[in-house]
Amino acid sequence: MATYQLNVNGERREVTVDPSTPLLWVLREDLKMTGTKYGCGVSACGACTVHVAGVATRSCMLPVSLVGERPVVTIEAIGRDPVGRAVQDAWVEKDVVQCGYCQSGQIMCAVALLKHMPKPTDANIEESMGANICRCGTYVRIREAIKSAAQRI
Amino acid sequence: MPVTTTNANDLTLSRRNFLRASATAAGGLLLALYLDSHSAAREQSQPSAPKIYPPDAFVEIRPDGKIVIQVNRLEFGQGVQTALPMILADEMDADWSQVVAELAPAADVYKDPIRGIQMVGGSGSIANSFQQYRELGAKTRAMLIAAAAERWGVTPQQCRTEQSVVHGPNSQSAKYAELVSEAARKTVPTSVRLKSPSEFRLVGKGVRRLDSRPKCDGSLKFGLDLDLPKMKVAVVAHPPVFGAKVKSFDDKEARGVEGVREVFEIPVARGGTGVAVVSDKFWPAKQGRDRLKIEWDTSGVERAHSSQLWTKYKELARTTGNVAVARGDARAIEGVAGSNRILAEYEFPYLAHTPMEPLNTTVRFDGDRAEVWVGSQFQTLDHTAVADVLGLKPETVTFHTEMAGGGFGRRATADSHVQREAAEVAKHMRAIPIKLVWTREDDVRGGYYRPMHLHRVEVRIGADGLPAAWRHVIVGQSLLAGTPFAASMKDNLDRTTVEGVSDTHYAIANFHVSAHHPEVNVPVLWWRSVGHTHTAFVMETLVDELAVRARMDPFAYRRKLLKPEARKLRAALDLLEARSAAWRRRLPKHHAVGIACHEAFGTGVACAVEVSVENKRPRIHRATVAVDCGLAVNPLTVESQFQAGVAFGLSQLMAKGAITLRDGMVEQRNFDSYVPPYMPDAPVAVDVHIVPSTEAPSGCGEPPVPVISPAVVNALTKLTGKRYRSLPLVAV
Numbered sequence: 001m002a003t004y005q006l007n008v009n010g011e012r013r014e015v016t017v018d019p020s021t022p023l024l025w026v027l028r029e030d031l032k033m034t035g036t037k038y039g040c041g042v043s044a045c046g047a048c049t050v051h052v053a054g055v056a057t058r059s060c061m062l063p064v065s066l067v068g069e070r071p072v073v074t075i076e077a078i079g080r081d082p083v084g085r086a087v088q089d090a091w092v093e094k095d096v097v098q099c100g101y102c103q104s105g106q107i108m109c110a111v112a113l114l115k116h117m118p119k120p121t122d123a124n125i126e127e128s129m130g131a132n133i134c135r136c137g138t139y140v141r142i143r144e145a146i147k148s149a150a151q152r153i
Numbered sequence: 154m155p156v157t158t159t160n161a162n163d164l165t166l167s168r169r170n171f172l173r174a175s176a177t178a179a180g181g182l183l184l185a186l187y188l189d190s191h192s193a194a195r196e197q198s199q200p201s202a203p204k205i206y207p208p209d210a211f212v213e214i215r216p217d218g219k220i221v222i223q224v225n226r227l228e229f230g231q232g233v234q235t236a237l238p239m240i241l242a243d244e245m246d247a248d249w250s251q252v253v254a255e256l257a258p259a260a261d262v263y264k265d266p267i268r269g270i271q272m273v274g275g276s277g278s279i280a281n282s283f284q285q286y287r288e289l290g291a292k293t294r295a296m297l298i299a300a301a302a303e304r305w306g307v308t309p310q311q312c313r314t315e316q317s318v319v320h321g322p323n324s325q326s327a328k329y330a331e332l333v334s335e336a337a338r339k340t341v342p343t344s345v346r347l348k349s350p351s352e353f354r355l356v357g358k359g360v361r362r363l364d365s366r367p368k369c370d371g372s373l374k375f376g377l378d379l380d381l382p383k384m385k386v387a388v389v390a391h392p393p394v395f396g397a398k399v400k401s402f403d404d405k406e407a408r409g410v411e412g413v414r415e416v417f418e419i420p421v422a423r424g425g426t427g428v429a430v431v432s433d434k435f436w437p438a439k440q441g442r443d444r445l446k447i448e449w450d451t452s453g454v455e456r457a458h459s460s461q462l463w464t465k466y467k468e469l470a471r472t473t474g475n476v477a478v479a480r481g482d483a484r485a486i487e488g489v490a491g492s493n494r495i496l497a498e499y500e501f502p503y504l505a506h507t508p509m510e511p512l513n514t515t516v517r518f519d520g521d522r523a524e525v526w527v528g529s530q531f532q533t534l535d536h537t538a539v540a541d542v543l544g545l546k547p548e549t550v551t552f553h554t555e556m557a558g559g560g561f562g563r564r565a566t567a568d569s570h571v572q573r574e575a576a577e578v579a580k581h582m583r584a585i586p587i588k589l590v591w592t593r594e595d596d597v598r599g600g601y602y603r604p605m606h607l608h609r610v611e612v613r614i615g616a617d618g619l620p621a622a623w624r625h626v627i628v629g630q631s632l633l634a635g636t637p638f639a640a641s642m643k644d645n646l647d648r649t650t651v652e653g654v655s656d657t658h659y660a661i662a663n664f665h666v667s668a669h670h671p672e673v674n675v676p677v678l679w680w681r682s683v684g685h686t687h688t689a690f691v692m693e694t695l696v697d698e699l700a701v702r703a704r705m706d707p708f709a710y711r712r713k714l715l716k717p718e719a720r721k722l723r724a725a726l727d728l729l730e731a732r733s734a735a736w737r738r739r740l741p742k743h744h745a746v747g748i749a750c751h752e753a754f755g756t757g758v759a760c761a762v763e764v765s766v767e768n769k770r771p772r773i774h775r776a777t778v779a780v781d782c783g784l785a786v787n788p789l790t791v792e793s794q795f796q797a798g799v800a801f802g803l804s805q806l807m808a809k810g811a812i813t814l815r816d817g818m819v820e821q822r823n824f825d826s827y828v829p830p831y832m833p834d835a836p837v838a839v840d841v842h843i844v845p846s847t848e849a850p851s852g853c854g855e856p857p858v859p860v861i862s863p864a865v866v867n868a869l870t871k872l873t874g875k876r877y878r879s880l881p882l883v884a885v
Contacts, residue, residue: 034378034380035370038435040824044823044824045824095790096365097369099229103368104371126832133829137803137835138797
């Protein structure tokens with residue numbers, strides 16, 4: 001066990017856990033922030049995506065011991081960001097979600113994309129979103145929502 | 154069950170169903186539905202007792218105007234948590250902005266009125282509860298009107314309703330919330346006039362989902378997100394071969410993981426045993442499990458092997474199985490020259506459902522009672538199973554329906570094996586809430602797959618190019634045998650194996666369909682659209698091949714072959730042809746169109762796709778889908794189900810889209826080896842067109858799946874000249 005000072009959604013949070021514990025489980029079980037989802041545990045589905053120092057990152061394979069000082073932003077706080085809010089609003093406007101379980105990760109990836117590329121093409125969208133699984137298959141509306149959000153920003 | 158599902162505007166409740174209204178302690182109105190004599194007796198003995206809420210109310214009008222509607226189904230993406238409240242609220246003339254939907258717990262009143270158990274499946278939620286929710290809404294409205302009319306000294310006929318307000322003849326008005334205590338004293342009417350379709354204000358309009366925002370900001374809690382005081386997490390080491398048992402295990406290292414509390418053996422599905430690791434949190438539980446050293450006893454357990462199964466299935470397919478259809482002259486197929494004959498063998502592998510939210514169940518066992526939280530498609534069965542493991546009566550087990558992250562059939566197991574595991578652990582850990590989690594590896598390797606199937610089809614082509622005779626043998630494990638649903642099997646035939654062939658809407662005079670159901674030590678389960686996953690592929694690729702041989706347009710050929718009574722399919726096909734005409738005429742070079750149509754669960758679907766080959770994979774540039782599902786209750790959801798459901802259907806074509814077995818063990822582990830479609834694998838755009846209809850609604854959850862794979866493959870065949878009869882599509 002070791003104690004870590006994390007910067008999560010702009011707040012200082014202290015956790016005492018095994019150093020191998022992935023950030024995902026620290027968020028979900030120690031910090032009780034369950035918006036970030038467990039889907040595969042092997043970085044293959046993207047449901048666990050959070051921003052670490054602004055980069056969309058799979059939290060299921062990132063040991064908490066490697067997070068360090070870098071700020072972590074999760075789905076719970078992404079709405080405070082204007083791009084994040086625009087993406088969430090576009091998701092609601094386009095009625096994207098079905099089961100919704102993957103959508104935290106989809107939204108976090110979409111926000112990271114739009115922050116770096118405000119007017120993405122279809123190819124850009126596929127490249128950035130192409131490693132996230134939506135088992136319901138809502139990809140068409142995800143695409144539409146990203147384009148809609150790009151126009152709002 | 155006797156609730157009518159016709160379009161009759163007047164209806165009568167059966168004698169076994171009755172409604173009762175009552176006031177709530179907080180001053181609201183509850184409308185409860187009773188289904189059986191037990192409830193009736195209770196009602197008579199306690200005429201004025203306040204209702205316990207839940208489990209038996211459908212509608213609650215709160216003093217603040219909020220209208221809480223219980224949804225008698227699991228919500229796992231299909232949109233029923235929005236659609237059923239829409240139906241009720243429409244008949245009730247409720248203010249939609251005040252409607253709150255809740256997933257009902259397990260209780261008799263929430264059973265499917267047609268099927269008699271509480272469940273989601275077979276695209277039956279809207280089809281079977283449409284009339285039920287209309288009645289509930291209309292009766293609630295009638296009681297509110299009666300209360301207002303009495304207050305104002307007018308007749309109910311003089312009153313009208315709009316947006317949760319009753320208006321009287323002399324400019325009186327009263328909000329529903331103001332009328333509840335008077336309405337609660339009214340007798341629930343036995344019959345009410347339901348709206349005609351032209352009067353609908355919500356039904357038929359595109360209404361956004363009620364659960365959208367909380368699914369976009371991380372606040373919605375799925376079953377896996379549950380957190381209870383003192384809760385522990387359990388992960389189970391399952392046998393590597395289905396049904397194998399633990400011979401011995403060494404848990405020294407596992408117990409050395411900080412946070413691991415208990416390690417013990419439990420029974421698991423199919424007579425096997427496993428080792429449960431209980432910890433404060435998921436990560437140590439999984440670490441503990443990974444450090445277990447287990448010796449397994451696989452003696453007496455069949456070790457399934459995919460390649461051997463194919464050999465066996467091919468041999469079986471050469472003989473006639475349990476007969477599903479024997480129409481016309483069975484011998485008409487014989488002695489036909491090769492040029493007028495097609496002999497086709499198709500192979501379909503096992504498929505895992507892999508819903509995004511890994512399977513889980515939480516149980517707390519307090520000795521004389523228990524509480525369960527799970528996203529269940531079969532509440533009635535899972536409820537009973539937990540009670541059975543704990544030695545309790547179901548009425549002492551409170552069963553909460555949790556929001557689920559997908560399912561596609563995976564949360565509808567007849568043996569409730571996940572719930573039983575959770576109950577076994579909870580029994581051992583008395584008074585401590587246990588959240589049992591299946592890791593993704595458990596899910597991929599844990600069985601309950603769409604069965605593998607082999608089809609052998611012989612077609613005699615007539616002089617007109619149409620099939621003159623058709624002999625079809627399907628080999629695949631039965632989904633129903635050995636389950637409580639086995640009673641629906643006739644002559645040893647499982648109709649879910651042959652559905653989509655045996656009930657084809659194509660007119661084939663000499664038609665023989667049979668099926669073999671081998672027993673294999675691999676648990677199988679319905680996978681979204683069930684038999685149609687494979688039968689539609691066979692029918693629609695063969696019909697396309699026949700059209701090519703006949704040098705006919707694929708639309709025209711299908712229309713010619715369809716029975717006159719196939720109204721929904723014809724309507725869908727016509728609409729598809731019209732709506733896709735523009736882009737089909739302007740295809741880029743090296744792009745091809747493929748079409749398919751199929752009716753499943755009462756919904757007719759036709760689909761056209763534009764496909765090219767990129768990196769040896771099909772690239773789907775566009776799909777146009779036309780659907781006849783009767784009245785589309787929420788067209789926005791219907792569109793969404795089809796836009797996304799076709800992507801789900803493409804799971805079958807993924808290069809790594811198969812579950813295979815070697816020496817009894819599943820060869821895939823996770824999404825790196827069993828790979829579902831990602832965005833680039835799905836159509837870039839999908840436009841959905843709904844046939845206008847006021848007929849009774851049919852479902853839209855399952856029907857998107859069958860058409861897409863054959864449509865894509867029909868396009869690929871045009872590009873490559875190859876026939877694709879073996880899935881997954883390893884190479885194009």
